[in-house]
Amino acid sequence: MIELHKPVMLNEALNYLKIKENGIYIDCTFGTGGHSQNILTKLKNDKSAQEIVKNKEIFNSPQFQLISDNFANLEKHLESLKIKEIDGFLFDLGLSSSQLDAESRGFSYRLNSPLDMRMNQENKLQVEEIINNYSQEKLADIFYHYGEERKALGIIASCFPKKGNKHPARKAFQALRIYLNRELENLTHALEIAVKHLAPGGKMVVISYHSLEDRIVKQTFKEYNAVEDFQLICKKPSVPDPTEIKKNYRAHSAKMRVLERIK
Numbered sequence: 001m002i003e004l005h006k007p008v009m010l011n012e013a014l015n016y017l018k019i020k021e022n023g024i025y026i027d028c029t030f031g032t033g034g035h036s037q038n039i040l041t042k043l044k045n046d047k048s049a050q051e052i053v054k055n056k057e058i059f060n061s062p063q064f065q066l067i068s069d070n071f072a073n074l075e076k077h078l079e080s081l082k083i084k085e086i087d088g089f090l091f092d093l094g095l096s097s098s099q100l101d102a103e104s105r106g107f108s109y110r111l112n113s114p115l116d117m118r119m120n121q122e123n124k125l126q127v128e129e130i131i132n133n134y135s136q137e138k139l140a141d142i143f144y145h146y147g148e149e150r151k152a153l154g155i156i157a158s159c160f161p162k163k164g165n166k167h168p169a170r171k172a173f174q175a176l177r178i179y180l181n182r183e184l185e186n187l188t189h190a191l192e193i194a195v196k197h198l199a200p201g202g203k204m205v206v207i208s209y210h211s212l213e214d215r216i217v218k219q220t221f222k223e224y225n226a227v228e229d230f231q232l233i234c235k236k237p238s239v240p241d242p243t244e245i246k247k248n249y250r251a252h253s254a255k256m257r258v259l260e261r262i263k
Helices: 010-017 034-041 071-080 097-101 127-133 136-147 170-181 183-197 211-225 242-247
Strands: 025-027 086-092 198-208 230-232 255-261
Touching: 010 034, 010 086, 010 198, 010 255, 025 034, 034 086, 071 183, 086 183, 127 136, 127 170, 136 170, 170 183, 183 198, 183 211, 198 211, 211 230, 211 255
Parallel strands: 025 086, 086 198
Antiparallel strands: 198 255, 230 255
16 A cells, blocks of 8 residues: 555554444545545444555545545535544644645745645645735734734744744745634634534544644633533643654654543
């Protein structure tokens, strides 16, 4: 199997989810299917695990259904499938390697490519139009609130020392991508829907990669932890071990939080 994207904290996610062979699980950020393939191997299936984890076999499994849509629209798909309770949700909020490395998508500041950054290619607005048409004040507001860029009013490259490992445009790229795709609003809505449909004993696992996402997850889980029906599995987020980071550097900023419905 050729895997384009290494699933981050795979073993930890599977351990927390505690897959039941007849359970219903939703990978809300399918990507190239790294997490889903491994979840599927633990469900009751007529085929062997080796067959299932081949890229094409996952699509042939009767236990698997792929829905291509924003996870903010989760509710309508659960209604259409007549599913009320889910045994486990997984959100891996990182961009896949295939997205980052695709020059035409414009996600990476390391590639000389058009500033697109649309998650949904049907979206008419691109980052290029935002850069060219928004006012300086509006752009500074985007950089500050969605990239936590303290030097939002300056010219980016001139605000940073020439020596350093971090690219001066990284926070601006993050801010523009998050703003364009309404990532924080969609995440907030999707978490609320997922909690609503979590079955008793079910768990929601969320892997975030920057403080804005993690803050939303932390706050949402904290609010539900105060309710009798829910509990946090771990008070502090789990992080990848050094061995995983060494093999997959894109995992270095990952934080995993887990919420369980206990009634």
